[in-house]
Amino acid sequence: MNSLSPQGYYAESAGAARPFPRLSGAAAADVCVIGGGYTGLSAALHLAEAGARVVLLESETIGYGASGRNGGQIHTGLRKEQAELERWLGASHARDLWNLTEESKALMRALIAKYAIDCAFKSGLAIAAHDAAALHALTEDTDHLARHYGYDARMMDAGETAEKLGTDIYPGARLDMGGGHLHPLAFARGLAVAADAAGAVIWEHSPARNIEAGGNRISIACSGGSVTADKVLLACDAFTGAIAPKLDPYIAHVESFIAATMPLPPHLAEQILPSDAAVADTRHVLDYYRKSRDGRLLFAGRESYFFLPRDIAELVRPRMLRVFPALKDIHIEYAWSGTVGITRTRMPHFGQLSERVFFAHGYSGQGVALATLGGKLLAEAALGKRERFDVFARVPARKFFGGRLLKKPIVAAALFAFKIADAI
Numbered sequence: 001m002n003s004l005s006p007q008g009y010y011a012e013s014a015g016a017a018r019p020f021p022r023l024s025g026a027a028a029a030d031v032c033v034i035g036g037g038y039t040g041l042s043a044a045l046h047l048a049e050a051g052a053r054v055v056l057l058e059s060e061t062i063g064y065g066a067s068g069r070n071g072g073q074i075h076t077g078l079r080k081e082q083a084e085l086e087r088w089l090g091a092s093h094a095r096d097l098w099n100l101t102e103e104s105k106a107l108m109r110a111l112i113a114k115y116a117i118d119c120a121f122k123s124g125l126a127i128a129a130h131d132a133a134a135l136h137a138l139t140e141d142t143d144h145l146a147r148h149y150g151y152d153a154r155m156m157d158a159g160e161t162a163e164k165l166g167t168d169i170y171p172g173a174r175l176d177m178g179g180g181h182l183h184p185l186a187f188a189r190g191l192a193v194a195a196d197a198a199g200a201v202i203w204e205h206s207p208a209r210n211i212e213a214g215g216n217r218i219s220i221a222c223s224g225g226s227v228t229a230d231k232v233l234l235a236c237d238a239f240t241g242a243i244a245p246k247l248d249p250y251i252a253h254v255e256s257f258i259a260a261t262m263p264l265p266p267h268l269a270e271q272i273l274p275s276d277a278a279v280a281d282t283r284h285v286l287d288y289y290r291k292s293r294d295g296r297l298l299f300a301g302r303e304s305y306f307f308l309p310r311d312i313a314e315l316v317r318p319r320m321l322r323v324f325p326a327l328k329d330i331h332i333e334y335a336w337s338g339t340v341g342i343t344r345t346r347m348p349h350f351g352q353l354s355e356r357v358f359f360a361h362g363y364s365g366q367g368v369a370l371a372t373l374g375g376k377l378l379a380e381a382a383l384g385k386r387e388r389f390d391v392f393a394r395v396p397a398r399k400f401f402g403g404r405l406l407k408k409p410i411v412a413a414a415l416f417a418f419k420i421a422d423a424i
Contacts, residue, residue, distance in 0.1 A: 005336070006064065006068075006069065006336060007063065007064070007068045007069050007185050007336065008069065008258065008260065008334040008335065008336030009260035009292070009296070009298070009333070009334035009336075010068055010069065010183065010184060010185035010186075011068070011185065012334065013183070013292070013293075013294070014183065014185045014186045014189065017061065017062065017189055018189065018192070018193060018196075019061075019204065020058075020062070020192070020196070020202040020203060020204040021203060021204070022203060022204065022205045022206050022223075022224055023057065023203040023206040023222050023223075023224050023225040023227070024224050024225050025224075025225045026225060026226050026227075026228070027055055027201070027225065027226070027227045027228075028053075028227070028228045028229065029052075029053045029054055029055040029201070029227060029228075029229045029230075030047075030052045030053040030054065030229065030230050030231065031043075031047050031052055031053070031054045031055075031229055031230065031231045031232070031233060031379075031382050032054075032055050032056075032057065032218070032220050032227045032229035032231070032232050032233070033047075033054060033055070033056040033057070033232075033233045033235055033378075034056075034057050034208045034220070034232065034233065034234050034235060034236060034243060035056075035057075035058065035234065035235030035236040035237070036056060036057075036058030036060075036061070036062045036063065036064070036067075036188075036192070036202070036204070037063065037065055037066060037067030037068075037188065037235065037237060037367075037371065038067045038187075038188060038191065038367060038368065038371035038372045038374075038375060039235035039237065039360055039361070039367075039371040039372075039374045039375040039378065040056055040058070040233070040235030040375060041056070041062070041067075041188060041191035041192055041195055041375065042111075042191060042371070042372045042373070042374070042375025042376055042379075043233050043235060043374075043375035043376070043378040043379045043382075044056045044195040044200040044202070044375075044379075045111075045191060045194050045195040045198055045200065045375070046375065046376045046379035046380075047200070047379045047382065047383070048195055048198035048199040048200040049198050050379065050383060052379075052382075052383065053199075054199075054200045054201070055200070055201040055202075055203065055227055055229070056195070056200060056201070056202045056203065057203055057206045057207070057208050057220070057222060057227065058202070058203065058204045058205075058206065059205070059206065059207030059208070060204065060205065061204050061205070062188055062189055062192045062202070062204065063184070063185045063188030063189060063192075065237065065238070065239070065338070065339060066237060066238065066338045066339060066340055066341070066367065067184060067185075067187075067188045067367070067371070068184060068185035068188055068338075069184070069185075069258070069336060069337070069338030070184050070256075070338055070340075070365075070367070070368065071181075071184075071256075071258065071278070071280075071288045071289075071290070071298070071300050072181045072182050072183060072184045072278070072290065072298070072368065073125060073179070073180075073181050073278045073280060073288060073290065073366075073368065074105060074108065074125065074179050074180045074181060074182065074278075074368050074369050075125065075179055075280070075366045075368075075369070076101070076102075076105070076125070076151070076153070076176050076178050076179050077098065077101050077145075078097065078101060078346075078347060078348075078366065078370075079346035079347065079364050079365070079366060080345075080346060080347065081141045081144070082094055082098060082141070082144060082145060082148070082149065083140075083141065083144050085097060085098075089394075089395065093391070093394065093395075095149075096391045097391060097392070097395075098149055100373060100377075100388065100391055100392070101369075101370065101373075102178075103373060104369040104370050104372060104373035105178060105179070105369045107369070107372055107373055107376060108187075108368065108369045108372050108373075109121070111190075111191065111194070111372065112182075112187070112190070114194075115190060115191075115193070115194040117186065117187060117190030117191070117194070118186060118190070119182045119183045119184075119186035119187040119190060120182055120183045120186065120292070120293040121180060121181075121182040121187075122180050122181055122182070122276060123177050123178075123179070123180040124175070124176075124177055124179065124180055124181075124275060124276065124277035124278065125175075125176045125177075125178075125179025125180055125181065125277055125278045125279075125280070126156075126161070126164065126165060126173045126174065126175050126176070126275070126277045126278070126279045126280075127173060127174040127176065127279075127280055127281075127282065128161065128165065128170040128172075128173040128279055128280070128281045128282065129170055129171055129172050129173060129281070129282050130170065130281045130282050130283050131171065132171055134282040135171045135172045137282075138155070138172070138173075138174055138282060139155050139172070141174075142154070142155055142174050151178070152177075152178070153174050153175065153176040153177070153178065154174070154175055155172060155173070155174055155175075156172055156173050156174070156175055157172055158170065158171050158172055161173040163274070164273075164274065164275040164277065165273060165275065165277075165279055166271050166272045166273050166274055166324065167323050167324055169322070169323060170281070173279075175275075175277065179278070180278065181277075181278035181290045182368070183292075183293070184368060187368070191372075203222075205223075206222050206223060206224060206225070207222060207223050208220050208221070208222050208243055209221045209222060209223065209243075210243075211232060211243065211244070211357065213354060213356065213357075216230070217229065217230065218230070218231070218232050218356055218357065220232065230356065231356050231357070231358070231382045232356060232357045232358070233357075233358050233359070233360075233378045233379075233382060234247075234353075234357065234358070234359035234360075234361070235359075235360065235361070235374075235375065235378065236361065237251075237341035237361045237362070237363070237367070237371075238251060238252075238253035238339045238340065238341030238342075238361075239253075239339075239341075240341070240359060240361045244353060244357075244359065246353060247349075247353070247359060247361075249399040249400055250343060250344070250349055250362070250397050250398075250399055250400070251341055251342070251343060251349065251361055251362055252341075252342050252343075252344075252400050253339045253340060253341055253342065254339075254340050254342060255337045255338070255339055255340075256300055256337065256338050256339075256340050256365075257300060257301065257309075257312045257315055257316050257335070257336075257337050258298060258299070258300040258312075258316070258335065258336055258337070258338070259298070259299050259300075259312065259313050259316040259317065259320065259332045259334065259335040260292065260296045260297070260298050260299075260332065260333060260334040260335070261296050261297045261299075261327065261330050261331065261332055261333065262296065262330060262331045262332075262333050263294055263295040263296055264291075264295050264296065264297060264330065268326060268327070268330070269291075269295050271326060272291065272297055272324055272326070272327070273289075273290070273291050273297070276291060277290075278290035285301075286301075287299070287300070287301040287319055287323060288300050288301075289320075289323070296333075297320070297324070297327065297330075299316060299319070299320040299323075300316070301316050301319030301320065311335075312335035312336065312337060313332040313335035316332075316335065317332065340364070340365055341361050341362050341363065341364070342362060342364045342365070343362035343364060343397065343398075344397075344398040344399065344400050345395070345396070345397065345398055346364045347362070347364070347395050347397075348360065348361070348362050348363050348364070348370060348374060348392055348395075349361055349362040349395075349397050350374070350377070350378075350389060350392035350393040350395075351393045351397070352393075358378055358381050358382060358389075360374040360375070360377065360378050360392070374392075377389040377392065
């Protein structure tokens, strides 16, 4: 079945959400954050903890977008390998980025512990090579991280990979205990509760319609009211272009699809992912999956730019059965989609639209930890401490081809080409 909730299984399993009111009338703040996902919530939390008057505007509910629908995986590094970043940006800049990505995982763990966020966090992520060439590249990358960054992850051969993951389709995998997985919607809601307790004002069902600068203040027009602030932080990820058209050429989106099975019977629960690590393979249009706290398999596969299928479960099922044929008689109880913001470089895009308007978006599928850090860096920049924010802002951004009319078909064609390449 396709879940009636946009967050699918996550909404059903997270329990009742704490509601926040709508904005009504005029309000003022030092900083206005637009977006109630990880980036915005982390920014609001860190600003409030620093003593700033901060308000957060969310057009729907906390975690309504990708922050409440994603695969819940915590990755190491960025979508580009460190060796490639060194060649592109230089060794020093690449190392600064690495240090921040490592901090992103530590920050996420620290926030979960500090605020007792019950989000089923577990350590362990396996990157599974989908063929021999991918295995060679993955091995080289793992060796590079060990030699040059002292990072402790290890390669597994085909036998150990099958033992840890419960499938024999991969020639090998990297086991990264620095990565992991969690319940993404529960994490987002936990950040919201923490930000509220720290003094941030959160308004749900309060979409920002327009941003207008005037003198030393910025006015944000919303449904139901308005906010004036010294600084504005855009944390809308895939939907940034709707409020900031100048950024639209730099951000695209794809729909990712996730299915959740019924709780696995004991014999399959022992067979499927006995290591309890999350898994992502090395395809361009990848499979990624993990087990939930209550013993379901959460499996994501396939992407689309143009359409939402009528039956997401049947779209995902063939990919799931290719990995785990033993699940052929297991019912899929939930299936949902989420919009992922991507950039042309697959690197996060940080920067400023003006002296008082900052943005961060485009985590390209690795936003659980990175977006949490992104919010902290936005908060630092709003408070006048730009050094760490600028590590990401200095990464060159590239526009998608085609402009407003042709960007969609060009990105869709690129996705199709990647699917063909994955199949070869």
